[in-house]
Amino acid sequence: MSRLRRGWLIAGMLAGAAMTATAAGAADEPAAVLKYRQNTMDALGGHMGALAAVAKGDVTFTDDVAVNAEAIHGLSQNLARLFPAGSGKDAGKSASLPAIWEKPAEFEQAVKVFQEQSAKLVEVAKGGDQAAIAAQIGALGKDGCGGCHQNFREKS
Numbered sequence: 001m002s003r004l005r006r007g008w009l010i011a012g013m014l015a016g017a018a019m020t021a022t023a024a025g026a027a028d029e030p031a032a033v034l035k036y037r038q039n040t041m042d043a044l045g046g047h048m049g050a051l052a053a054v055a056k057g058d059v060t061f062t063d064d065v066a067v068n069a070e071a072i073h074g075l076s077q078n079l080a081r082l083f084p085a086g087s088g089k090d091a092g093k094s095a096s097l098p099a100i101w102e103k104p105a106e107f108e109q110a111v112k113v114f115q116e117q118s119a120k121l122v123e124v125a126k127g128g129d130q131a132a133i134a135a136q137i138g139a140l141g142k143d144g145c146g147g148c149h150q151n152f153r154e155k156s
């Protein structure tokens with residue numbers, strides 16, 4: 001390989017690395033996190049809707065309870081990072097209330113309750129007691145999702 005060609009090759013590799021670095025630097029922008037948060041919330045809504053149908057007896061797919069419960073509990077673990085400062089109305093169309101950033105201790109507590117309630121559903125689901133499972137699905141919806149929406153999401 002000529003010195004000239006090798007020079008161009010290295011220059012090209014460096015340019016590629018620089019582009020990757022720029023792309024990484026642009027990630028996790030507030031508007032992108034807002035969109036990601038709403039998609040994650042919609043996913044949670046899907047899982048809860050499926051669980052509610054089982055709890056009400058509309059469908060008999062009781063073996064899906066553990067799968068939905070695990071998914072909700074998994075997503076609950078990093079929920080707080082979906083609310084960086086500046087990702088509320090400043091970042092786009094959002095129903096997040098300023099209280100999220102004004103009362104961080106209360107918000108963290110709401111996340112914690114959600115994590116605990118979803119962990120409990122994972123446990124109860126293993127037991128197979130359908131009445132206890134239905135009761136815990138209700139508690140997760142009311143205290144977990146509802147507990148946070150009550151104080152930190154705009155009423156629609």
Ligand code: HEC
Nearest residue numbers: 038041042044045048094095096111114144145148152153
């Ligand atoms: C710790 C707080 C918190 C918890 C817990 C929580 N949410 Fe939310 N949720 C929010 C906030 C805040 C918004 C508004 C997001 C925005 O628009 O910025 C929201 C929005 C939503 C939305 C609308 C999303 C959209 O597309 O605009 C749905 C659906 C939803 N949540 C479902 C759930 C369900 C179901 C659960 C429980 C399994 C849950 N959430 C748990 C805070 C929470």
